[in-house]
Amino acid sequence: MKLRHIMIVLKKELKDIFRDKKTIFASIVVPMLMLPLMFSFMGYGTKQLEEDSKKVVPIAIVGGAESVFVEYLKNSPLFNVIQTNDTEQDIKDNKIKAAIYVPDNFDQTVSKNELAEITIEYDDTSQQSLNAFSTIRAAIASYSEMIVANRLSALNLNQSILQVVEIQERSATPDKGGFGFLMFSMLLPLMLTMWSSVSGMPAATDLGAGEKERGTLEPLLTTQPKRMSLLMGKYLAVTIAALLGTVASFSGFLLSMKLNPGMLGTAKGLGGTSIIVIMLTCIGLSLIFSALQLAVSVYARSFKEASTYLSPLAIIILMPSYLTMLIDAKAIPSIYFHIPLLNAVCIIKEVVAGVFNMQHIIIVLLWSLVYIAFSMLFALSMFKKESVVFRV
């Protein structure tokens, strides 16, 4: 193995990969913009919903004669009461969101301290109608509260008799940012492992199977370098492509956080050491998966075959990440730090949550070195096998 040969191959492969605007767009620009766009749409969606719920809700009231309750609803700024003949049809036609059926003797029943019955008709397949339903329930609840208060004061009782305890909440981690941080610490480890593992795939496909399909492999194999040098050059090129893709995706993640601080929380609390551990983990993953992908790609006879083999790999990679999404970062079972891929997700999770367990970090780094060595040896043995390189 000669360093000069490795560098020649590496330089050529990087030039080849990133020469096209198309590739740069697909492997850097798209990953960078995908998350910000996705979250902007999601943010826009939730905002729409919030605004909808603030709007005056058109409803119909049937019956209830001239009862006080009906007047209460009519005077509420929440509702716009409309006259209709066919409530069911009007709900379907979206003219009203819901209809309230009030018995004519409602006031009398209430004043006799008896249980009054009200029917709410709505469309449980429409989000807006569901919202109207809960708004109506809330309005009825506050009307009931008013009546109960009157009944209690008639009996000379204070309203606090109905409540035994009042709960005060206080966060033990006030500097972490609550729910937003939970989202952040759940998503980031998952995304980082995924990006570092899959970002090298297009490059790996091109540098192995692509070389076979174009017929460039035969002349390449008759040049002076040993196979090991050729493979190392390619391997480094794929790893670099994977890391660039990861950095691009991560920038996109940071950008989305800036745009939607409410939804994703903020990255505060990520100190220098955390960032170093995260970076090492990502580089380790890229090294492992680049080697595996290159090995598979060398085995495949064509681009298409390589993609067929590699796509399931992406799903396999995703599984442990999903499994750990809901695990509490502060109570990760030790065995997880010995399982490939899972241990990478877990160590990032810990570090993001501010847990620095040196023992865990060292275990994961040592394992990573083992995986890197094995995946590289695997790739090399594939590249040296005639039945793989000249597969028919």
Add this chain to the structure above:
Amino acid sequence: MIQLMDLQKRFKQIEAVKGVSFQVNQGEIFGLLGENGAGKTTTLRMLATMLQPTGGTALLGGFDIVREPERVRGQIGILFGGEMGLYDRLTARENIQYFAELNDMRRTDINDRISYLAKMLDMEEYLDRRVGKFSKGMKQKVAIARSIVHNPQIMLFDEPTSGLDVTSARVVHEFIRSCKDEGKTIILSSHSMKEVEKLCDRVGIIHRGSMVELGTIEDLKKKYGNDDLEEVFMKLVGDNHEA
């Protein structure tokens, strides 16, 4: 000089090359003639150290393909037919340069050599354009330049004209002759009698992995009493097609 000594290759069940021996002298063009599946490509791949022989060996320029494959690779240039084997996103110059660098040439030598080859093959005009959009003939020239950029003493051609039109095939034929003129040792595999008759000093007819006949074209014509080499070939291999 090339010397094959009982060279064999077995793939799992198939015995592709069953102990082939012959010698090619410096400045000589040797034709390897055979039908589809005869074992031509496998033989040439072993000589080019892409495949390991399962028996026997060969010496190329004095180096053993089994024991010193890297030394052998420095001596040879290959032009294999079918796909030209070029990187579409690189320019013609970059394609040639890559192989020159991999063959340990010095930067200044590379530039001089590429200029010389571009002039010789009349490809200066598109030397710095990307190969992707080239015509087949243009690609052929780039592949030719790449195969001899490091000035190898031995050239291996595997059906180099397959899929080419008459003009492009002619360019290749001229190239093979010029290699001979430069004193290179050459093996050319082909299933075209005409091509072999036109270019080769000696031929070996290979059939199902074995050499069935070996000699100069004149020898063969005399031996079989037939001026048409095509008929000689058919006589030798045509009787058992069922394989």
